[in-house]
Amino acid sequence: MSDPSPTKQTILYDMHVELGAKMVPFAGFDMPVQYPDGIIKEHLHTRAAAGLFDVSHMGQLVITGSDPVKAIEALIPGDIQALETGQMRYSFLINDAGGILDDLIVTRRKNDLFVVVNAACKDQDIKLLADGLAGKATVTELTDRALVALQGPKAAEVLGRFAPETATMSFMSYREIDLDGVTCFVTRSGYTGEDGFEVSIPNSHAVAFCRKLLAEEEVAPIGLGARDSLRLEAGLCLYGHDLTETITPVAAGLLWAISKRRREEGGFPGAAVIQAEIANKPTMKRVGIAPEGRAPAREHTEIADEAGNIIGEVTSGGFSPTLEIPIAMGYVPLAFSAVGTKINLLVRGKPRPATVVKMPFVEQRYYRG
Amino acid sequence: MSIKFTEDHEWVLLEGDVATIGVSNYAQEQLGDVVYVEVPQVGSDVAKGDELAVVESVKAASEVYSPVSGEVIEVNGDLEETPTLVNEDPLDGGWFAKIKVTDASEIDELMDEAAYKTFVEGLE
Numbered sequence: 001m002s003d004p005s006p007t008k009q010t011i012l013y014d015m016h017v018e019l020g021a022k023m024v025p026f027a028g029f030d031m032p033v034q035y036p037d038g039i040i041k042e043h044l045h046t047r048a049a050a051g052l053f054d055v056s057h058m059g060q061l062v063i064t065g066s067d068p069v070k071a072i073e074a075l076i077p078g079d080i081q082a083l084e085t086g087q088m089r090y091s092f093l094i095n096d097a098g099g100i101l102d103d104l105i106v107t108r109r110k111n112d113l114f115v116v117v118n119a120a121c122k123d124q125d126i127k128l129l130a131d132g133l134a135g136k137a138t139v140t141e142l143t144d145r146a147l148v149a150l151q152g153p154k155a156a157e158v159l160g161r162f163a164p165e166t167a168t169m170s171f172m173s174y175r176e177i178d179l180d181g182v183t184c185f186v187t188r189s190g191y192t193g194e195d196g197f198e199v200s201i202p203n204s205h206a207v208a209f210c211r212k213l214l215a216e217e218e219v220a221p222i223g224l225g226a227r228d229s230l231r232l233e234a235g236l237c238l239y240g241h242d243l244t245e246t247i248t249p250v251a252a253g254l255l256w257a258i259s260k261r262r263r264e265e266g267g268f269p270g271a272a273v274i275q276a277e278i279a280n281k282p283t284m285k286r287v288g289i290a291p292e293g294r295a296p297a298r299e300h301t302e303i304a305d306e307a308g309n310i311i312g313e314v315t316s317g318g319f320s321p322t323l324e325i326p327i328a329m330g331y332v333p334l335a336f337s338a339v340g341t342k343i344n345l346l347v348r349g350k351p352r353p354a355t356v357v358k359m360p361f362v363e364q365r366y367y368r369g
Numbered sequence: 370m371s372i373k374f375t376e377d378h379e380w381v382l383l384e385g386d387v388a389t390i391g392v393s394n395y396a397q398e399q400l401g402d403v404v405y406v407e408v409p410q411v412g413s414d415v416a417k418g419d420e421l422a423v424v425e426s427v428k429a430a431s432e433v434y435s436p437v438s439g440e441v442i443e444v445n446g447d448l449e450e451t452p453t454l455v456n457e458d459p460l461d462g463g464w465f466a467k468i469k470v471t472d473a474s475e476i477d478e479l480m481d482e483a484a485y486k487t488f489v490e491g492l493e
Contacts, residue, residue, distance in 0.1 A: 033428070034401060038401055038402050039401055039402055039426075039427040039428065040402040040404075040427060043427075225401070225427060225428050228428075229427055294404070294405045294449070294452075295405050295407060295425065296404065296405060296425050296430070298429070298430060318427060318428070319404040319405070319425070319427050321427065326404075326405070348407070348423065
């Protein structure tokens with residue numbers, strides 16, 4: 001028998017425990033799934049005021065080299081050349097078959113690229129990037145920094161009290177900001193559909209900064225449970241569930257993340273497959289699903305057509321605290337992907353009617369300046 | 370007859386030959402916010418250990434097993450509109466089903482309130 005590797009802790013672990021969090025193992029870390037308020041209250045608080053999330057388990061990488069932009073474009077389909085310094089973009093690592101190996105965010109900085117990747121894929125990503133960039137650029141993981149997200153309609157007002165210059169940042173932009181005498185990497189981004197920020201802060205100052213934020217009356221700590229229900233309402237994909245190495249960006253409905261230039265020029269892994277799928281349409285497509293009634297349809301719930309044939313599978317599903325109904329997303333054949341299409345969800349073997357709907361389920365409220 | 374508990378955190382209250390079934394306060398705390406309860410069909414027969422109901426929280430679905438054998442004679446219709454009764458009032462308003470038991474001795478094997486309290490303390 002092999003010993004499972006011990007779970008790691010983020011620098012905020014003791015604070016989570018002190019706040020009464022229920023800690024669970026997630027991607028090798030002991031993370032707060034919820035605090036005493038519970039998932040629904042935490043979720044609604046984020047939509048109404050501001051929620052503080054510890055996302056320090058995610059990988060923070062810096063790519064340096066003589067031309068890191070050109071180098072990374074050989075590995076991802078994102079149009080990094082089109083970014084100005086201080087702008088960021090959602091993209092993915094892709095295999096030669098066009099399947100998604102991870103989704104990530106790339107920020108173009110003055111002299112390098114700042115990349116945030118999923119915790120569960122971090123080791124794989126670092127190796128892929130290091131191998132793919134060898135001789136052209138270098139990947140360094142920033143292990144001395146925490147990453148926290150402040151999300152919600154009050155996020156800008158709250159962060160503005162500590163760093164007034166954040167107020168005018170627009171969605172998907174980056175600034176380096178001095179907080180308590182240390183340099184923080186602040187981006188106006190997030191994973192909730194709300195306006196908000198992610199702040200990369202040196203571990204040495206992270207706890208003190210979070211305590212200051214939590215002392216503001218609008219701010220409550222939010223766990224991974226509400227993070228998941230918030231992103232599902234916003235129609236955002238979770239890697240390992242809605243995106244996998246057998247799903248292409250075309251099937252996932254993420255073509256908006258591949259610019260016209262990159263579609264035409266290719267030059268990234270899987271480009272030929274993706275170009276062919278754009279021309280011929282994908283076989284399957286990611287859709288939003290509204291189950292009738294109140295029973296949630298969970299991940300792996302089979303999707304059937306009205307005749308009972310199995311046509312697909314739910315990849316994320318749960319309950320929407322904002323709408324107070326079950327919501328889901330999943331993959332169906334193209335012919336069943338039109339909004340309004342009637343399908344059945346086999347919940348515990350019983351077919352339950354559902355409808356293909358538009359996403360997001362809850363409107364995104366990003367700040368565009 | 371007093372309330373009895375199972376190691377799976379169901380409770381049973383036997384009155385005459387009718388057992389009311391629910392889940393304990395510890396169970397609802399572990400489940401978190403309940404958003405849906407699938408109750409059994411009235412008239413269905415269940416054996417001890419069979420799946421009786423499914424409780425869905427925001428995060429996950431959990432099965433509730435029947436601690437007794439018998440026929441389901443009534444289910445808690447209030448749970449359809451207000452599944453949070455399981456959180457707010459687990460030992461009373463949050464009950465799931467009433468079962469006409471075929472073998473009341475099945476209940477004798479279960480823990481009484483004091484034994485269950487000790488059992489739960491051992492889990493924490």
